[in-house]
Amino acid sequence: MKTVLKLALGALVSMSMLAGVVQAAGLKDPKDVRITFVVHGSASDPYWSVVKRGVDDAAALTGAKVEYYAPQVFDVVEQARLLDAAIATNPDGIAVSIADANALGKSVKAGLAANIPMVVLDSGEKEGAELGTSLYVGTVSEYDSGKKAGERLAKEGTLKVVCINHEVGNVSLDQRCQGLNDGLKPSGGGTEVLTVSPDPADIQRRTEAYLSAHLDTQAVFALGATAANPLIPFFRQKELFGKIKLYTFDISPEVLDSVVAGEMGFGMDAQQYLMGYLPVIYLVEHATHGFWPQNNAYTGPLFIDSPDKAKAILALAKDGIR
The missing domain is CATH 3.40.50.2300 (Response regulator)
Structure with missing residues (x-):
């Protein structure tokens, strides 16, 4: 600050x-x-x-x-x-x-x-x-950001991932999940896409139905904080943390609190x-x-992947700056 x-x-x-x-x-x-x-x-x-x-x-x-x-x-x-x-x-x-x-x-x-x-x-x-x-x-390119995340998950052995898309038709979110898929692919992994509305109850309901039908899912990857925020209490209620991993593009105070608590794997700060x-x-x-600047200004992404990193910016997030 x-x-x-x-x-x-x-x-x-x-x-x-x-x-x-x-x-x-x-x-x-x-x-x-x-x-x-x-x-x-x-x-x-x-x-x-x-x-x-x-x-x-x-x-x-x-x-x-x-x-x-x-x-x-x-x-x-x-x-x-x-x-x-x-x-x-x-x-x-x-x-x-x-x-x-x-x-x-x-x-x-x-x-x-x-x-x-x-x-x-x-x-x-x-x-x-x-x-x-x-x-x-x-x-930096939504696709490249997704690919970096996919490569990271692959190194951790997390290969079966579902993307939660809360804005159907937003090409940027499609690119995020495609990059994630391509980052996982060389290691034999991949993604599926679950489309949801921005409504928190709908996000929770559809995610629960998907996980019940796909028991081999290793991780849920929200394509934005709008999808991630309602998934955090859902994971807690269903006691899914420790069984299925949860990640997200973008951050919010709720996401950072979860990373601090050792629940979510990471949030990607734009x-x-x-x-x-x-x-x-x-x-x-x-x-x-x-x-007029002669170069684009790249603002992220940054991996917020530890309690210390999350704590360092939590106050700014709650103040509406991060």
């Missing part, structure tokens, strides 16, 4: 000094900059609430006006509609997640054609580049706060000074 505050203070001083320079040069003042976020994750998702915290903190730091839009539930068609509406207002910059390039491609191209600077966050690094975007903030924070900084600097 101290590091975050130091960075914020340093940036605040810089922004204050630069504001005077901007005004003197006749360029745009940060307080006159308007940025729009259009993402696929709902605000109720614990993962995206951390992204939103990063957005809000960067907006407060810079003084820019930042608007944030997302569908109530995962719906890429609705996200495309929101993106079209944002483009029509001609903001100084747009940050967008691309969970489905087929649904969003036309809208992204329209934004670029309107000369609106665009930053891709969280998902869609490759897809965004193919559409013409030049900057991404998020984890440091998604930075996915909200950095695009605001980048787009404000572009609008005020014309700066």
